[in-house]
């Protein structure tokens with residue numbers, strides 16, 4: 001039951017407020033007669049879900065109390081109770097962030113309505129903050145369409161088990177997010193979630209990354225290094241783009257899956273690891289097996305619990321919601337006033353076929369927040385999206401930027417990002433080949449792609 005603290009020096013009014021709150025049967029209410037008493041309760045960690053505060057108290061005034069709590073960022077959701085003579089204090093209290101004010105004499109309905117609204121508003125705000133934090137950290141799986149609901153149900157079933165999971169889905173559908181979900185739904189949620197992208201790291205480094213080494217194992221090995229298997233002990237190891245792992249390494253992986261032991265490079269002893277494997281691929285492992293580049297025995301070991309993420313074009317019902325979320329997110333992140341979205345834009349987005357899936361939609365939202373008008377309208381959209389064509393060769397430069405000006409640095413970074421994305425797509429994310437085309441070092445390309453936030457799409 002929500003706890004309410006009533007701070008009112010007038011005994012009769014305090015008793016009256018407490019009476020209405022307690023009688024409603026919905027709240028636990030306690031009263032104190034001064035800001036000092038309230039302060040000592042808060043200092044003891046007895047923080048109420050809501051504070052009802054008289055703005056004119058005998059000792060320290062209500063406004064000073066609010067100001068102090070606000071400065072310490074310890075102001076609970078608050079409603080002030082004020083009289084006619086205290087209008088300026090009330091205005092100041094509202095400016096400081098209190099939720100509402102109730103005028104004396106306090107009517108029962110007004111009191112209960114304001115309390116309920118304030119608690120609802122606070123709950124919603126906390127939820128939004130939590131969702132925003134999870135979205136920023138990239139662990140929020142959005143979508144309420146039927147296929148997404150089904151997928152979330154499956155995740156909820158698969159998560160708590162110890163079974164190995166193989167996630168399939170086109171690029172940008174959210175495979176990493178789903179892997180994260182499975183981890184958080186598991187008994188290992190408090191353990192580490194460690195990930196490695198088998199396509200983006202050079203083969204010789206992957207082995208070192210996964211298994212680690214002992215000092216002297218090779219020329220540069222100056223100290224012992226634990227591999228990701230050891231780091232993921234007690235948690236989950238997410239092997240992204242498993243289809244790109246070379247055959248030699250697949251054999252080593254298979255051995256770990258069979259006996260739960262890893263050996264660092266150059267070491268003579270095995271170490272036991274307790275790791276749950278979640279793997280993902282956008283390629284057909286069956287085809288790779290047919291071509292002889294993927295081991296069938298490994299496939300069977302990994303594919304205990306398959307999860308299929310449908311492409312975005314099959315989840316039309318999610319498109320508008322995702323776009324609204326992402327634009328709101330990027331507005332907040334860039335300190336831009338929340339932009340509206342013209343209904344015609346949503347219609348066009350629903351018709352488009354999203355070859356780069358959610359990642360493409362997210363990138364578009366970011367661009368339109370920075371470059372588009374308010375509300376975001378159809379003439380802000382790239383022409384291929386308007387035509388409903390999935391021409392991945394257009395992007396930032398194809399946008400109608402309507403003379404919107406930005407720092408050259410930002411423009412250059414965005415162009416570089418899109419160009420690198422384009423070349424990577426063309427080489428099917430073969431970094432070696434892309435680096436050759438761009439005439440740069442592969443490691444530099446990899447670093448650059450990381451810094452610019454280039455991902456598959």
Ligand SMILES: Nc1ncnc2c1ncn2[C@@H]1O[C@H](COP(=O)(O)OP(=O)(O)OP(=O)(O)O)[C@@H](O)[C@H]1O
Pocket residue numbers: 138140141142143169170171172173174175176177178240282358359362455456457
């Ligand atoms: N349902 C979703 N809700 C919120 N964000 C999503 C969702 N699906 C994907 N994203 C976002 O889209 C981007 C791509 O997602 P993710 O990296 O998980 O895709 P992926 O399938 O692993 O891609 P790849 O195959 O290229 O590795 C990320 O920024 C992710 O946060």
